[in-house]
Amino acid sequence: MNVTKAELIITAGNKSQFPEMNKPEVAFAGKSNVGKSSLLNCLVNRKALARTSSQPGKTQTINFYNVQDEIRFVDLPGYGYAKVSKTEREKWGKLIEDYLCNRENLREVILLIDIRHEVGKNDKMMYDWIAHYYERVNIIATKADKLNRSQVQKHIAMVKKGLGLRPTDRIMAFSSVSKLGKDEIWSMLDGVIVD
Template sequence: MNITKSELIITAGNKKQFPDNNQIEIAFAGKSNVGKSSLINVLINRKALARTSSTPGKTQTINFYNIQDKFNFVDLPGYGYAKVSKTLRESWGKFIEDYLGKRSSLKQVVLLIDIRHAPSENDKLMYNWISFFHDNVLVVATKVDKIKRSQIAKHISIIKSVLQLRTTDRIIPFSAATKVGKEEIWELLDSIEEME
């Protein structure tokens, strides 16, 4: 897709602030520093619309981006970062659960997993959570440029096995550095619009 328009609509700290423009929403979930902002920026050909941070746990709000007046990309807070207080972690959990379970315009959730490591307990929890509410999950295995090409299939197989992916789920290896996987991800996202 040729992206000519992408803008931050709102940074929502509670569900009353969620936009009500009825655009198809595609949410991006993943643990802190897995590359959510980098993936969003690559997909929309922008360097820094979604702000990247080297400080894990920085995004504590849900950020909504209008893409081409067709989709809203929704950047969920990163999870699994220990320095954040337990109370804050629990309130994030409720906030995200409400969004994932009750948002009728949410049509696809993209779960990012670092291809170099087997999915963590938090990753499994998040996958189970998403798959409870949604018939399919798109898993994007990030940082694929950091491993040897000959190792990719093995690492993908580990992710599939640990998360126990269903036949309706998809997994796409991706690199923000080389843009590998970008076209496949867009093909899938474009198909959501066609199904509406």
């Protein structure tokens, strides 16, 4: 899709603020600082539609974006940020569950994993949880520009194994700096719109 229109619909702090389920949605999940907002911006050719930050734990709400009046991108709050209080963590869990377990128009769930590191405990938990509800989980291994090409392949294999991916799942490498993987991700998303 050639995106010329992308806008924030709502920053939702609870379920009552979620928009109507009348458009297909794609949700982006992942650890704080993994690059969710950067990926969203890259896909819609914008520098700062979704706020990015070197300070982890910035996005603590579910942000819904309208893309070209055809599809919604849903930026889920990041997890695994140590400085978050127990109350905030519980609030995060409830919000994310309210979204992921009840969203009939949710067509693909994308889980972002930092390509450089071993899969963390929180990543594995998040994957298992999504995989329990969804037949296919799409993994995007971010920050691929930090590795060279042969390392990228090696690390993709490492992430696959670390998460225990099923044959129905998909994995692709991405970089918001070099734009590696952007076209592949869009081919997948275009599939959501024509379905």
